[in-house]
Amino acid sequence: MSSSPTDRPTVDDAPILHVDLDAFFASVEILDDPTLAGRPIAVGGAGERGVIASASYEARRFGVRSGMPSVLARRRCPAMVILPGRFDRYEEYSRRFRDIVTDLTPMVEAIGLDELFADLRGLRRLGTDPVAAGWALRGRIENELHLDCGVGLARNKLFAKLASKRSKPSVVNGRITPGAGVVWVDPATERRWLAELPVEALWGVGPATAAKLHRLGLRWVRDLGAVDESTLATHVGPSMAATLVAYAHGDDRREVVVDRGAKSLGHDETFAKSLRTLNEVQIAARGHAAVVARALRAHHQLARTITLVVRFDDLRTVSRSQTLSFGVDDDGAIAMIGAALAETVELTQSVRLVGLYASSFLERGAHEIQLTLPMTIEAPSAREGIEAATRARQVGYEALRDAIDEVRQRFGRSAVGTVAELDEHGLQVASQRGRNAFGPDAGPPAT
DNA sequence: TCTGGGGTCCTAGGACCC
DNA sequence: TCTGGGGTCCTAGGACCC
Numbered sequence: 460m461s462s463s464p465t466d467r468p469t470v471d472d473a474p475i476l477h478v479d480l481d482a483f484f485a486s487v488e489i490l491d492d493p494t495l496a497g498r499p500i501a502v503g504g505a506g507e508r509g510v511i512a513s514a515s516y517e518a519r520r521f522g523v524r525s526g527m528p529s530v531l532a533r534r535r536c537p538a539m540v541i542l543p544g545r546f547d548r549y550e551e552y553s554r555r556f557r558d559i560v561t562d563l564t565p566m567v568e569a570i571g572l573d574e575l576f577a578d579l580r581g582l583r584r585l586g587t588d589p590v591a592a593g594w595a596l597r598g599r600i601e602n603e604l605h606l607d608c609g610v611g612l613a614r615n616k617l618f619a620k621l622a623s624k625r626s627k628p629s630v631v632n633g634r635i636t637p638g639a640g641v642v643w644v645d646p647a648t649e650r651r652w653l654a655e656l657p658v659e660a661l662w663g664v665g666p667a668t669a670a671k672l673h674r675l676g677l678r679w680v681r682d683l684g685a686v687d688e689s690t691l692a693t694h695v696g697p698s699m700a701a702t703l704v705a706y707a708h709g710d711d712r713r714e715v716v717v718d719r720g721a722k723s724l725g726h727d728e729t730f731a732k733s734l735r736t737l738n739e740v741q742i743a744a745r746g747h748a749a750v751v752a753r754a755l756r757a758h759h760q761l762a763r764t765i766t767l768v769v770r771f772d773d774l775r776t777v778s779r780s781q782t783l784s785f786g787v788d789d790d791g792a793i794a795m796i797g798a799a800l801a802e803t804v805e806l807t808q809s810v811r812l813v814g815l816y817a818s819s820f821l822e823r824g825a826h827e828i829q830l831t832l833p834m835t836i837e838a839p840s841a842r843e844g845i846e847a848a849t850r851a852r853q854v855g856y857e858a859l860r861d862a863i864d865e866v867r868q869r870f871g872r873s874a875v876g877t878v879a880e881l882d883e884h885g886l887q888v889a890s891q892r893g894r895n896a897f898g899p900d901a902g903p904p905a906t
Numbered sequence: 907t908c909t910g911g912g913g914t915c916c917t918a919g920g921a922c923c924c
Numbered sequence: 925t926c927t928g929g930g931g932t933c934c935t936a937g938g939a940c941c942c
Contacts, residue, residue: 483942512942525942526942570941570942571941571942572942573942574942662940662941663939663940663941664940665939665940665941666939666940667938667939667940668939668940699939764934764935766935766936776937776938777936777937778935778936778937779935779936780934780935780936781934781935782933782934782935819934
């Protein structure tokens with residue numbers, strides 16, 4: 460591993476680049492309010508159940524870390540300001556960040572808002588110097604976005620990410636040490652370096668897996684390199700065992716995937732005050748349904764599976780899902796399914812979180828995408844545009860009607876009478892009657 | 907200290923079909 | 925008539941990442 464400017468790896472030595480913005484959310488807040496500069500600040504939930512999403516390095520000096528409950532963070536650093544977060548703003552910065560890297564190569568894979576991988580192999584014939592390119596990216600991100608970042612360069616994703624982590628500022632004994640900025644992992648020495656890292660350093664090893672590995676006497680990556688894979692598999696499963704053994708040998712075949720389409724969309728909320736009744740859970744689920752439906756439409760996706768998640772006060776989490784034979788993106792249909800799923804959850808104690816997720820996306824048919832394209836891009840004629848819009852809307856109506864039919868079949872005819880306008884009052888009446896609002900035995904529509 | 911909200915992937919069991 | 929095995933889909937739960 461090296462960051463010395465005399466090292467000149469080629470693209471073949473270091474085809475994968477990883478960039479990670481420093482304290483991203485907190486840094487954006489400081490940019491927008493310079494009076495916060497130099498102070499311990501964090502972005503996250505300030506309430507009793509909040510957690511820290513991002514902390515400035517000044518806050519990290521006090522031991523504040525992302526993922527930490529805000530209650531503990533405040534105890535460690537009482538003077539810290541916790542800001543609620545402005546995700547539209549972070550997304551804007553994130554987009555500009557990606558645009559800068561995309562100027563170098565289109566082969567970019569975003570991982571969350573604040574980090575990404577790039578595959579530099581397309582630049583081989585240009586004779587691009589990866590280390591110089593890394594410094595150039597860093598310079599542009601600093602000049603144009605006023606954000607700091609760490610850059611890692613290596614043979615594969617595993618080493619590139621470890622390298623960018625190594626390139627960042629660190630906090631030791633309450634002191635901030637500046638990072639190297641750009642770190643290249645030399646293939647000649649990468650295995651030696653990796654072997655000395657703790658197993659937790661590997662991607663995919665969290666607290667649960669680390670505990671299992673420790674129980675097996677596996678503390679260091681070098682231990683994983685010597686273990687029998689089939690034995691390991693009996694403890695962590697075949698897939699994890701194969702991955703860990705491969706990583707321990709420095710072997711990571713993961714490619715940089717541009718534009719990985721979302722496989723699920725969802726929304727959840729942890730309540731400051733836990734919910735106690737089915738009615739409250741259903742109201743929450745219906746509220747989430749509107750958010751999820753909007754997201755589906757924004758992504759031009761129809762979801763076949765709707766999943767309701769309920770987390771109780773003791774953090775026990777249960778899920779209920781239903782897969783339809785067709786896709787939905789309509790508020791009412793998704794709310795209906797979410798509310799019905801809620802009835803199958805035994806509310807043995809108070810509920811701190813309700814989540815609603817949509818998955819099993821039906822690629823909207825190619826024909827449908829083409830139907831909408833002429834309106835915005837090609838617009839061969841106004842007549843065709845209007846025809847296309849009408850057709851697209853009709854397809855939407857058909858999907859909704861199918862949804863209503865299936866819900867009716869599954870949950871009883873009466874359930875559908877109130878689909879479109881079923882409001883909180885309707886649910887309340889149904890529940891006060893002591894009836895299953897959507898079950899086969901449900902009475903006549905509540906409204 | 908006691909754990910958010912956005913996601914991904916894996917596992918295991920049951921239903922169903924051939 | 926009984927039985928088996930493989931493949932696929934669905935459901936539920938768990939772990940992990942940023």
